Amino acid sequence: MKKIKLDLKNVSPFVDEATVEKYAEKASDFRNDLLNGTGEGSDFLGWVELPSNTPEELVAEIEDVATHFRNTVDVLVVVGIGGSYLGAKAVIDALSHSFDMMTQENENPIILYAGQNINEDYLSELKEVLRGVTFGICVISKSGTTTEPAIAFRVLKALLEEQEGEDASNYIVAITDKEKGALRTLADQKGYKTFVIPDNVGGRYSVLTPVGLLPIACAGFDIKALIAGAKEMQKHLLLTSFESNIAMQYAAFRNALYDEGKKLEILVNYHPKLANISEWWKQLYGESEGKDGKGIFPASVNFTTDLHSMGQYIQDGERTLFETVLSVALPNQEIAIPETEEDLDNLNYLAGKRLDDVNKSAEVATTLAHVDGGVPNFRIIIPRLDAYYLGQLIYFFEFACGLSGYMLGVNPFDQPGVEAYKKNMFALLGKPGFEDETEEINKRIEE
Numbered sequence: 262m263k264k265i266k267l268d269l270k271n272v273s274p275f276v277d278e279a280t281v282e283k284y285a286e287k288a289s290d291f292r293n294d295l296l297n298g299t300g301e302g303s304d305f306l307g308w309v310e311l312p313s314n315t316p317e318e319l320v321a322e323i324e325d326v327a328t329h330f331r332n333t334v335d336v337l338v339v340v341g342i343g344g345s346y347l348g349a350k351a352v353i354d355a356l357s358h359s360f361d362m363m364t365q366e367n368e369n370p371i372i373l374y375a376g377q378n379i380n381e382d383y384l385s386e387l388k389e390v391l392r393g394v395t396f397g398i399c400v401i402s403k404s405g406t407t408t409e410p411a412i413a414f415r416v417l418k419a420l421l422e423e424q425e426g427e428d429a430s431n432y433i434v435a436i437t438d439k440e441k442g443a444l445r446t447l448a449d450q451k452g453y454k455t456f457v458i459p460d461n462v463g464g465r466y467s468v469l470t471p472v473g474l475l476p477i478a479c480a481g482f483d484i485k486a487l488i489a490g491a492k493e494m495q496k497h498l499l500l501t502s503f504e505s506n507i508a509m510q511y512a513a514f515r516n517a518l519y520d521e522g523k524k525l526e527i528l529v530n531y532h533p534k535l536a537n538i539s540e541w542w543k544q545l546y547g548e549s550e551g552k553d554g555k556g557i558f559p560a561s562v563n564f565t566t567d568l569h570s571m572g573q574y575i576q577d578g579e580r581t582l583f584e585t586v587l588s589v590a591l592p593n594q595e596i597a598i599p600e601t602e603e604d605l606d607n608l609n610y611l612a613g614k615r616l617d618d619v620n621k622s623a624e625v626a627t628t629l630a631h632v633d634g635g636v637p638n639f640r641i642i643i644p645r646l647d648a649y650y651l652g653q654l655i656y657f658f659e660f661a662c663g664l665s666g667y668m669l670g671v672n673p674f675d676q677p678g679v680e681a682y683k684k685n686m687f688a689l690l691g692k693p694g695f696e697d698e699t700e701e702i703n704k705r706i707e708e
């Protein structure tokens with residue numbers, strides 16, 4: 262089997278060799294910190310060994326529960342936010358037919374999402390489409406106390422109970438901590454089927470635990486292939502030499518770029534199915550690195566679509582950005598451009614060419630133009646879009662993120678900054694225990 266590759270050709274000219282060397286020298290130590298738990302945040306390194314250590318029995322249990330849902334429900338609502346839904350959505354969208362809801366042969370439940378916002382229209386409309394439909398709920402929260410999914414679950418559970426009566430709990434699975442949190446208490450009391458999120462795996466690194474694996478299996482995709490791909494990458498990233506370790510290279514070069522004033526990284530795809538891989542990646546890198554007044558800001562675009570909007574800025578705007586292009590080597594489908602006799606649209610020069618040839622030309626052309634415009638370009642080559650290579654990609658990004666955070670000098674496994682808005686919101690809503698904060702914030706608003 263092939264491996265995903267990293268092409269540095271269009272990055273190297275932008276960085277000082279000595280700076281890269283500085284990071285490259287440290288890369289192996291940081292790699293050891295990840296493997297041996299000797300760096301900051303070492304309580305959250307459970308993800309490092311997940312691909313090689315996931316027990317077969319757990320995979321079989323996930324597949325059994327997925328089969329139960331696939332046989333009993335038409336829709337599965339995945340309730341979660343952040344790391345508790347982004348990974349599953351990224352993989353499911355990458356592997357699904359682009360027009361899933363229009364295909365007749367869909368034997369798997371339609372996967373919908375809730376709890377990733379607090380919007381009243383969204384949840385009302387979701388309830389509307391679920392009324393009278395056989396649906397299940399997969400509620401995911403590591404802490405078991407996150408407000409957004411807790412609200413959505415309360416609302417959807419009420420609908421499910423209205424429709425299924427006493428049987429409702431057979432349509433619910435909860436993925437949460439083994440003992441802590443309100444969701445654990447509720448699940449135990451109501452007798453829901455549950456899966457555990459290991460203590461030592463943080464939300465944004467949890468896609469290869471039941472958090473990602475169960476929804477992905479319910480959608481009908483091969484979780485064994487996903488894990489196998491991740492395992493292959495895990496093996497590869499054990500390599501100690503900088504020249505052969507693509508995670509060390511990516512981490513070192515992006516930190517060198519940061520030192521050169523490139524403060525913003527744009528993840529680029531030329532494949533619409535990868536759009537949500539970018540959303541997952543943004544949480545992974547944003548929460549891991551954006552702290553202590555530092556960190557590359559992760560952004561994303563979908564090309565060629567956004568070349569007609571954001572293309573102008575990338576080519577010509579402030580020179581503080583670099584791109585990382587996800588390039589899928591081979592499409593899974595084939596379509597050629599037809600020839601017409603009249604050639605009124607002047608496209609006959611492309612007749613017979615595959616669409617992918619045009620897409621690849623756009624990719625090469627854009628990379629060259631952006632490099633000429635002062636935008637360094639990483640290129641990650643993914644042999645095909647399937648579960649196996651997605652597994653490789655996920656593990657590559659996770660490992661590189663840990664390394665990159667250590668190179669930056671931050672703890673890549675905490676996210677203290679996300680508490681600030683929560684504290685204010687709880688104060689505004691008058692949550693018990695927040696009385697002093699409520700008084701304070703009300704004064705501030707009235708001023």
Ligand SMILES: O=P(O)(O)OC[C@H]1O[C@H](O)[C@H](O)[C@@H](O)[C@@H]1O
Nearest residue numbers: 343344345402403404407464679
């Ligand atoms: O799984 P949960 O505990 O509900 O957390 C869901 C998400 O919310 C938090 O605020 C964190 O910033 C994320 O890292 C986390 O993935």
